[in-house]
Amino acid sequence: MFHRVLVANRGEIALRVIRACREMGIDTVAVHSKADEDAAYLDFADDRICIGPGPSAQSYLSIPGIISAAEVTDADAVHPGYGFLSENAEFARTCKEHGIAFIGPDAETMSRLGDKASARELAMEAKVPTVPGSPGLIEDPNDAVAIAEKIGYPVLIKATAGGGGRGMRVASSKISLMSAIHQARTEAEQAFGEGGVYLEKYLERPRHVEVQIMADNFGNVIHLGERECSVQRRHQKLVEEAPSPALDTSMRKAIGRAAVKMAKAAKYSGAGTVEFLVAGKEFYFIEVNCRIQVEHPVTELVAGIDLVKEQIRVAAGQKLSRDQRNVKFTGHAIEARINAEDPARDFRPSPGLITKYIAPGGPGVRIDSHVYAGYRVPPNYDSLVAKLIVYADTREEALDRMSRALDEYKIEGIKTTIPIHQEIVRNAFFRRGDYDTGFLEEFFSV
Numbered sequence: 001m002f003h004r005v006l007v008a009n010r011g012e013i014a015l016r017v018i019r020a021c022r023e024m025g026i027d028t029v030a031v032h033s034k035a036d037e038d039a040a041y042l043d044f045a046d047d048r049i050c051i052g053p054g055p056s057a058q059s060y061l062s063i064p065g066i067i068s069a070a071e072v073t074d075a076d077a078v079h080p081g082y083g084f085l086s087e088n089a090e091f092a093r094t095c096k097e098h099g100i101a102f103i104g105p106d107a108e109t110m111s112r113l114g115d116k117a118s119a120r121e122l123a124m125e126a127k128v129p130t131v132p133g134s135p136g137l138i139e140d141p142n143d144a145v146a147i148a149e150k151i152g153y154p155v156l157i158k159a160t161a162g163g164g165g166r167g168m169r170v171a172s173s174k175i176s177l178m179s180a181i182h183q184a185r186t187e188a189e190q191a192f193g194e195g196g197v198y199l200e201k202y203l204e205r206p207r208h209v210e211v212q213i214m215a216d217n218f219g220n221v222i223h224l225g226e227r228e229c230s231v232q233r234r235h236q237k238l239v240e241e242a243p244s245p246a247l248d249t250s251m252r253k254a255i256g257r258a259a260v261k262m263a264k265a266a267k268y269s270g271a272g273t274v275e276f277l278v279a280g281k282e283f284y285f286i287e288v289n290c291r292i293q294v295e296h297p298v299t300e301l302v303a304g305i306d307l308v309k310e311q312i313r314v315a316a317g318q319k320l321s322r323d324q325r326n327v328k329f330t331g332h333a334i335e336a337r338i339n340a341e342d343p344a345r346d347f348r349p350s351p352g353l354i355t356k357y358i359a360p361g362g363p364g365v366r367i368d369s370h371v372y373a374g375y376r377v378p379p380n381y382d383s384l385v386a387k388l389i390v391y392a393d394t395r396e397e398a399l400d401r402m403s404r405a406l407d408e409y410k411i412e413g414i415k416t417t418i419p420i421h422q423e424i425v426r427n428a429f430f431r432r433g434d435y436d437t438g439f440l441e442e443f444f445s446v
């Protein structure tokens, strides 16, 4: 097992990783920027090291900075958390070259899956259902037109370097397709320095369902069930739940198997997420995320597994702690992302000093957060201040528990997303499980 893990992240996920390491008897080093130097969670690590003078995200994005920090602190592994360098193949490769274990899949797997068109091709090869569309990148716009006429408009042009909703363009006719390809290319070249685009049939208001997978370095792969992630705004998720109210038993089984098939085809190792769009009774692969995700706690609660500990174990060369038969799902979990944003003002960021902080508790309530009264939310990073996760035997009880926990939650000094969560959890459609990716825009005019 590792001796010392460098936690290459900040905020709640840094604390989440520190907690897992502490329980496993592994020393931790927390890195921090100057802007984060007073954050109390840094004291939970065994050691801390400043990796950047500036207030911006740059410190946490510096490969030389993080590698140097690992070397001077004698860390034998790096946990990248989510965001920042977590899906950067070059970072994973550099860690390896320096004899530091990267807690995640290897660089080759990450670059193959990080390229969306290439991930899609791999899914097709593995006979995992994909959205009808181009077999690979679009070379000639005339090929795209031919495909679009065959599958029918509207179609969606996606940047292969994109993902998470960036660099997409809908087209409803031949003319608009020609310009969509051109625009998507130009935009992708600008944003990612990679102009490759591919085409998919445009699905109207699909559901976003993702499957948690876990793999070791001996070819063993399991799934830990799905998460329903359709409550989002501008590609930022706000609520996630497990299991998905959209799936019946047979679809659940099929989507889990498809995710495992995809992970095996990619020779995956570590924790990952296979994303699907669900439309009616069909599901289609769209992307793989090569990291632990923000919403991983809902899976931990229903599958009874600590995903961060398991990531660390498999990165240290251990076999998966259980096989698929030993994964049993019970109950229902819901996560509400509490962001420092003002939902009444277009979710404008609301950083600043937290003057009062009372967190909910009691049965079935979990809070993953690094904040407290007296903590100043810096303006430079993403606005997540806490994840409120509830667990109960049934979905209905979980909804009531969430409602109760949100009522108990008192955060003053900054605006938060708590009020909109209270509305969502009481919304009749949401309570029925009758929602898709258009839900928030439709009901909350956000």
Ligand code: MV4
Binding pocket: 131, 156, 163, 164, 165, 166, 200, 201, 202, 203, 204, 206, 207, 208, 229, 230, 232, 235, 277, 286, 287, 437
């Ligand atoms: C789509 C789609 C409709 N049809 N692909 C957006 C994020 C990226 N991961 C994939 N996305 C979508 N891909 C086809 N062929 C609609 C979306 C989409 C979406 C997907 C998941 C969650 C929220 C979304 C919001 C708008 C659009």
